[in-house]
Amino acid sequence: MLYALKTAELMERPDLWRAVHELRYRIFVEEMGWDDLRRPDGLEIDQFDHEDAVHHLAIRNGELAGYQRMLPTTRPHLLTDVLGDLCEGPTPTGPNIYELTRYAVAPHYREGRWGVSSVGSELIAGFIEWGMRTGVDQVIIEFEPMWVLRALQLRFLARPLGYQRTYGRQQVVATLLTFNEHTLATVRERRNYDAPVLAGGMPETVGLRRAS
Incomplete structure (x- = not known):
């Protein structure tokens, strides 16, 4: 199941908070080579982990299996303050537009299917x-250019906002995705799973599997 928590809720749970920032460090610093984010404590934390951020946690078998962060575009976010060279022209903004950042799947949950794990x-x-x-x-x-085509295949309306750039070991393009109930139906069909994934409340105590 997937849990959506505001930053204050996440901070109330030290196990969840640590698992989130350890996973982000493992993926974005150690794997993708974003050396500007390197810290001696092995946690990836930035200025956008503010009170309006929403953290999505995918929990499997008592572990943090996946994560993504949603940032409102009505206040500064990555595309406006860090990755501005990815956008040609005005940055889309509004209460109905969020920036999806730090999408990450723990390595041992990447079994792969139609280009993405379950x-x-x-x-x-x-x-x-x-x-x-x-x-x-x-x-x-902000994702790899190949994801623009995959998004279209999932019935997102995908509009690149600029040209691709290189960050760390990754080619990145900023893209605006518009979605509706037809997009959700397509994603569920591809997953072969029709039930909602978004849960209420708080998950049980979780950890993050250490690399062997």
């Missing part, structure tokens, strides 16, 4: 469900 597809279904509940129908994502 945890990854749960994260996708989850942000659509979350958006439909909260009045959000567009997200900005």
Whole structure:
């Protein structure tokens, strides 16, 4: 299941908070080579982990299996303050537009299917469900160019906002994705799973499997 927690809720749970920032460090610093984020404590934390951020946690077998963060575009976010060279022209903004950042799947949950793992597809279904509940129908994502085509195949309306750039070991393009109930139906069909993935409340105590 997927849990959507505001930053204050996440901080009330030290086990969840640590698991989130350890996973982000493992993926974005150690794996993707974003050395500007390197810290001696092995946690990836930035200025956008503010009170309006929403953290999506995919929990499997008592572990944090996947994560993504939603940032409102009505206040500074990655595309405006850090990755501005990815956008040609005005940055899309509004209460119905969020920026999806730090999408990450723990390595041992990347079994792979149609280009994304079951945890990854749960994260996708989850942000659509979350958006439909909260009045959000567009997200900005900075991802690899191949994902523009995959997004179109999932019935997102995908509009690149600029040219691709290299960050760390990754080619990145900023894209505005618009979605609706047809997008969710397509994602669920691809997952072969029709039930909602977004849960209420708080997950049980979780950890993060250490690399062997």
